Amino acid sequence: MLYLVHMTVSIPDNLPTAEADRIKAEEKAYSQNLQKSGKWPHLWRVVGEYANYSVFDVESNDELHDLLSKLPLFKFMKISVTPLAKHPSSIR
Known part of the structure; x- marks a missing residue:
């Protein structure tokens, strides 16, 4: 399952x-380590902010929650999560 995650620190x-x-x-x-494992395939900085947009590729909502809650900066973050689905017009 793919998730778009916005994190603001x-x-x-x-x-x-x-x-x-x-x-x-x-x-x-x-x-x-999560990037190397393939669970965090994309990590993008937001210009001018201490924030990022990331794509996670995990098995479940629970796995995503577990990974995010183990982030050392978690207690200093505002996080929003958007589940993603394949778009019917996508060529990939």
């Missing part, structure tokens, strides 16, 4: 820089 100003840097490093490693 808002790290509190009072979070110590060292802690924020540690969490971001964990986030990068976790997201790159």
Whole structure:
């Protein structure tokens, strides 16, 4: 199942820089592992924002929720999810 996921990150100003840097490093490693596994095939930055649009390819709603909730930055994110279906006019 494919999902379009929009994530907006808002790290509190009072979070110590060292802690924020540690969490971001964990986030990068976790997201790159998911990309390598094929579960996160697309990751696009939103210009001018601390946000992204991503496509996830997972087996179920529950798997997507599990993967997203394990993101180290999850508690600092606003996330919206749109399930995707093949378009009848698509040539792919």
